Amino acid sequence: xxxxxxxxxxxxxxxxxxxxxxxxxxxxxxxxxxxxxxxxxxxxxxxxxxxxxxxxxxxxxxxxxxxxxxxxxxxxxxxxxxxxxxxxx
Numbered sequence: 646x647x648x649x650x651x652x653x654x655x656x657x658x659x660x661x662x663x664x665x666x667x668x669x670x671x672x673x674x675x676x677x678x679x680x681x682x683x684x685x686x687x688x689x690x691x692x693x694x695x696x697x698x699x700x701x702x703x704x705x706x707x708x709x710x711x712x713x714x715x716x717x718x719x720x721x722x723x724x725x726x727x728x729x730x731x732x733x734x
Contacts, residue, residue, distance in 0.1 A: 646726035649719060653711060654727075662730035675707065684731040692724045693717075 651660060659665040662678030678684065695703070697720050699710030711720065 646722045649715075649723055650726050653715070654723065657707070662727070678727050678730045681731045684728070689724050689728075692727060693720055696720050696723055 655665065657665055657675040658678055659675075664675050664677055676683065695705070695708060696715075697710065697712035697717070699712075700706060700708030701710075715723070
């Protein structure tokens with residue numbers, strides 16, 4: 646799961662989930678995936694759809710769609726991994 650995250654998400658969200666300097670170059674402000682309160686408010690279904698379909702349709706144009714590159718099982722694995730980034734230490 647970590648390898649999938651690092652190869653698809655870390656460019657914007659950073660290897661640790663706090664965000665990447667690369668994203669700021671393009672004025673993209675990705676969500677801090679380590680923020681427990683913010684992440685707890687997002688359902689797995691929401692995260693799945695966001696990763697699969699991208700954010701343009703829900704007002705988050707910086708989030709690309711990965712549904713053409715990843716299977717549904719891979720996206721579910723990403724959702725599970727993202728949840729670990731905001732888990733209690």
